[in-house]
Structure formats: C-alpha cells, structure tokens
Amino acid sequence: MIQWRYLPFYLVLFIFTVTPLSARELLESIAAIVDGKPIMRSEVMGNLYQFKNTPEAKSMSESEQMKFVLDQLIDEKVLLSRISRDSIVVSDEEVDQRVSMHLNNLAASQNTDLATLEKAIRMQLGISMTQYRDQLSKQIRDHIYVARIRQIHVGPMAPTKKEVVAFYTEYKDSLPLQYNCISVSHLQLNIEPSQSILDSVKKEAMRLIDSLDRGMNWEILAKRYSQDASAAKGGDIGFARKGTLDPDYERSMERLKNGQYADQPVKTPLGYHIIKVLGRKEDGVRSAHILLRTIPSSQDSLKIINQIEAMREGIKTKEAFAEKAKQYSQDKQTSFKGGDLGWFQRTEFDSNYVQTISRLSVGEISEPVLIENAYHLFRLDDERQERSLTLEEDYPKIEALAANQMETKKLESLVKKWRQEVHIEIRLKE
DSSP: OOOOSSOOTTTSSOOOOOOOGGGSOOOOOEEEEETTEEEEHHHHHHHHHHHTTSHHHHTSOHHHHHHHHHHHHHHHHHHHTHHHHTTOOOOHHHHHHHHHHHHHHHHHHTTOOHHHHHHHHHHHHSOOHHHHHHHHHHHHHHHHHHHHHHHHHTOOOOOOHHHHHHHHHHHTTTSOOEEEEEEEEEEEEEOOOOHHHHHHHHHHHHHHHHHHHTTOOHHHHHHHHOOSGGGGGTTEEEEEOTTSSOHHHHHHHHTOOTTOBOSSOEEETTEEEEEEEEEEETTEEEEEEEEEEOOOOHHHHHHHHHHHHHHHHHOOSHHHHHHHHHHHOOOTTTGGGTTEEEEEEGGGSOHHHHHHHHTOOTTOBOOOEEETTEEEEEEEEEEEEEEOOOHHHHHHHHHHHHHHHHHHHHHHHHHHHHHTTSOEEEOOOO
16 A cells, blocks of 8 residues: 655655644754764654654554654655755745745634634734744745755656556555545636737837847837836846747747848737847757747727626526537636536645635636736635545546656656765664
C-alpha cells in the first residue's frame, strides 16, 4: 500500500501543517548533522508525534518509528543541500506573495475574513498570526526550493494513459480522500475591442514602423510609446524558450535576423506588437517589442455583460448550461466538455472564484463575474462532504498523482546518490 499519509515533504503534494506547541519536545539537542546543518531533537520528536498517528506506524516498533522519521528528515536536508550547489535563489517577495495567497484562499474557503481566521489560529494552534506566517513562510520557501530542485534534476513526467490506469488500479484504495468537495461548470465570454479600436491601434503601429524605417531610434520609440512594463528597458523582454510566447509572436521572430524588426505589427490578445530580435542562442530567442494595447471600450464591455446576462436568464438545467458553454464559451480548456471544471475541494479554488461559488446552492448559477478581461458564469452542479477519486471524474488529478510518483521515484534515487556526497553524522541515542 502506498504511504500517502506520511511521506517526506518532497515526495507528495505539499500540505501546510503546523505542529501544536504542546506536541513539541522541549529538550533541545542535536539529533543529526547533515552537510553542516543540524537536525534538532525537537524536530525529530515533533515529526514522530505526527507519524505515530498514521496507519504506517502501527506495524513498527518505537525504535523503528524513530529511525524512519530521522531518515526522512536526513533525506530532506540532503535534498535541500542542493540549494547552494545549484545556486537556487528564492526572494522574500515571492514567499510573502505565496503566504498571502494561501491565507486569502484559506479564509475564502471558510467563507470568512482574515481577522476571523487570525482568531481561529490563535484559539486552535495557540500561536499568533505573525508566528503562523513565519512557520508558513519557512514551509513555503522550502517547498519552492524543492520544486526548483525537481525542475533542474527531474523535470516533468508525462505518464501514458496505460501508466495512469495502472497507477490507479494499484493505488485506488489508498489515494487521498477529497473533502468538502464541489462540482462546478463554467462559461466565459471575453470582452473584445471593437473593429474600429483594432483598426485605430494597428494604424498607430504602422506609423511607428514607418518612423523606424526613416531612422528613428528603437529605444526612444519603445520608451515613449510601448504600453508594457518592458518599455523602460527599450522593450527588451529577454530570452524566451520556444513555446513560451504567443504562437503568432514566435512565428514573426522566425523570419527575422538578429537586429531586425518586423515590417508588420503582430496581433495577440494583448494588442499589436512591433517585434525586434536582439539575439539567439540554442534554447531561445531574445527579443524586444513595442506593445500598443487594444483596450475594449465601455460599450464593448456593456455588450458582453448584456449577452451573458441574457444567456443566464435562459438557462434552466445543467444540460442547457452545457449546451451554451459548448456553443459560446471562449475558455478553450472547458468549452468542448460543456464548461465542466470537474470536482474540487473548496480550498483548491482560486480566491477570485471561491467567494462567488461559496454563495451558490446546488443547481444555482452565479451572477456574471468580471475577472480580468472576461465575464464568467459559474454553476454549482453538486457538492459532497467526502468522496474518492475516480478515473472517470478525476483523470487529470490521477494523472498528476501518477506523474508525481514517477518524479518521486527518480528523485528518491538521486537523494540516495546525494547522501553519499555529503557528510552525515547521527547523534541521536535510542
């Protein structure tokens, strides 16, 4: 049976946990040293306290439990020893952003605000929000480090359908249960600028290309006219690997030599780009652009909201919602299947959506919701307090778990190899 309930943090999907203060061992001493970094006895005892409550621990003696937990902590330290070796840097800004996002999603999933969440943390965990954020920050930072290490040394795995089915057949009885679940459908209408706006912006882009043809300096034009954050750097967006930019943008670059700019503007969902190739290397192209955005007018927005509200009024059943989504939704990932987003735990939803969905009853459709440049309708199709994953309803999640296991096995073999490359000293006495 696969041990989903207690595995090193780098082996399964990351879960935020905070050990209650009462569960911590107060006696502080060093249990082990890995690559010059200590593992404290309190850390071992805190993890042992959690592990004892798992089914896997039942078949182990106390000394075996202690050895298992210490081994996991050593593996984690060995893995994190790659940070300096691989020159991995994680900024405080990125960590703070992830912490805030986690807290906002947590509050939204409980249909509460941050002030109420802070009180709950103080009552249930006995710590302040500042202490909770500090612990969360450390976990998130380590999670980002591990993700970067996996990216460098393992890379993404893409299991075949046969491998996903085999994985599910073997582990279906021990896959993690899903709690507080909802099934949701979705319909999206983008706010598009009118043809007159498109024509006007394209005409301005052609005027700038004409200025370049007559010898005007590229950087001066980029700084003065580009409506992108890169304008301050003369439009330079740096190197990008193939497949990471808009396909039309990339196709335009293929026809250009180093130092050349395109003689026609390229349209993307952002607007019209005047593109210049600055350089090439084996895995990417460095380019600069002058972006003139095509911004919809208030009339364009009003047209879409009237359209989506009329749709909402005419939808009475799930089948009718699916038909409208197939016909009109501009979300390419869901429209072909009637807007079906599938099953989610409420905590998995983006904070942009979760507050809207939390107010719905089963069968109810939300009011139009403006998110970025589109209006959205959400329909709550079903809800369950607990459910098991199935191939029919949860294939993408099971595929991700199968890929994660394949990546994990590769990472485990690397950690074994790396254990031989670092100094490990165990001081913990049984």
